[in-house]
Amino acid sequence: MLAAVFLAYDYSHELARRIDIKRVALEEEAKTLFPAVIRLSGRGPESVQDFIDEEAAESPLYRAPLGNAELVVGAYASEGTTVYVSESLENLRRSATGDTMRRLVGFLFMATVAAAVVNMVLFRVVSRPLQVLVGTVKKIGEGDFRLQSDSFRTNELGYLADEINSMSQSLAASEKTRLLQMAQAREIQRNLLPNGVEPDGFEVAQLFEPAEDVGGDFFDILMLCDRSWLVCVADVSGHGIPAAMNAAMLKTLVMQAAKTLVSPSQILQEANQQFTSMSLEGDFATVFMLRIDPCAGRFSYASAGHDPGWLLTEGTNLKQLPSTGLILGIDEDVTWEEPTGEFAAGDRMLIATDGVCETSDSSGRLFGRDRIGELLAHYRDAPADGVINLLNQALNEHRGAARQTDDVTALLIERNPGSNC
Structure with a gap:
């Protein structure tokens, strides 16, 4: 828009200037021709002289129309005689237009060069440093809190780099504190697990691997x-700290119920009533x-929506122990x-x-229950802790480079041969 206004103004100004210059030049030319015109005045057509006398002499801009054309007129008068010299205004317009367009092209060229120079300077001074800063922020966002940005020549970018470095240091300190707290929480959760507690005449091997620092799985032997x-x-729903807190709460409820009750189903009922009333919706x-x-060599069990247990009896006879009721936290009754x-x-x-x-x-293929049974049967004669280690090894090999997405817990309970009360 500004370029169009400038172009119109420049054209108008240039045309007016050329008209003034041409008028002066024509007046000088008329002055030069004046003596000859005086001598030849009797021979020229009087009609043209009359037209110029009547039309051009009265034009304040020394412009006179002639048919569809417009003239620029220069005049010289002396001793009652006036000589007029004219030129078509169209010639001046074309000349002014040409000069204006040449200036416009030059202006556009210079503007393009200037823009290229400015862009190059901005790229070197602003864009490239900003790209470096953005890359630094992305890496910090991905958890690389040790990363520090380089300094820059400009004060503004240098200030921004200093603030990013300060942010990275603050995040690193916060992450260090968080990791320390999570390590303490992990130790607390592991200390809540029974360590070396086994029923008389039984051996218990265990596998406990939370998906995060702490998890929602737990086991207990009372x-x-x-x-x-x-x-x-x-197995409490969810992962991480919320699941660990719910697991600790449920463990406490089970321990409390087990002080006076011996039936698994009754202990579940007592714990479920409290857990349902205390937990959040959806837990x-x-x-x-x-x-x-x-002493009796017998067992009883109750399963609240849990994965089936496996009972391996004489030889390689496998029996699944399915769920016997609804999961905890849904219905108090x-x-x-x-x-x-x-x-x-x-x-x-x-x-x-x-x-x-x-x-x-990594492709989403599950380890599956069948492989658990096959592993139990195949390693029937291996010690209990050896079987658990083999199970853990098989899980790791199956998972490969994929991330562990759920807590993993397994207990293998074996009644020792010849055990009695």
Whole structure:
């Protein structure tokens, strides 16, 4: 818009200037021709002289129309005689237009060169440093808090780089504190697990690998008031700190109920009533609760929506122990069935959370329950802790480079041969 206004103004100004110059030149030319015109005045056509006398002499701009054309007129008068010299205004317009366009082209060329120079300077002084700063911020956002930006020549970019470095240092300090706190939380959660506690005459091997620093899986082994044993494996929904807090709460509720109750189904009912009333909407848990009577060599269990347990009896006979009721945290009044069975010497029982069978590789293929049973049967004669190590190795090999997305917990309980009360 400004270029169009400038172009119109420049053209008008240039045309007026050329008209003035041409008028002066024509007047000089008329003055030069005046003596000759005087001598030849009797021979020239008087009609033309009359037209010029009547039209051009009265034009204040020394411009006179002639038909469809417009003239620029220069005049010289002396002793009652006037000589007029004219030139078509169209010639001046073309000349002015040509000069204006040449100036416009020159202006555009210079503007293009200037813009290129400015862009180059901006790229070197602003754009490239900004790209470096953006890359630094992205890496910091990805967790590389040790990264520091280089200094820059300009004060503004230097100030921005200093602030980014300060932010990175603050984030690094916060991350260090967070990692320390998470390490403490991990130790606290592991200390809540039974360490070396085993029912009389039984061996227990365990696998506990949270997907994050802390998780929602837990297990516990408690002696009940009748001197039987309670084995509990639970999987609280979610991951990380919220799941760990719910797991700690549920563990406390189970321990409290187990002080006076011995039936797995009754302990589940008592814990579920409290857990449902205290947990947030959408929080739930699956629980496998096993009661072992070492003297009688029998067991009973109740499963709240938990993955099936595996019972490996004489030889390689495998039996699944399915869920006997709804998960915890849905309905306060739900009840569970409580199947019973024999736990003979040499028998093994595996209780695991769904993080075991749902371990997936990079293509999303699951480890699967069938492989758990196959591994138990194949390594029937291996020691219990060896079987757990082999299971962990198989899970890691199956997962490969994929990220662990769920907590993994497994307990293998074996009744020692020849054990008795």
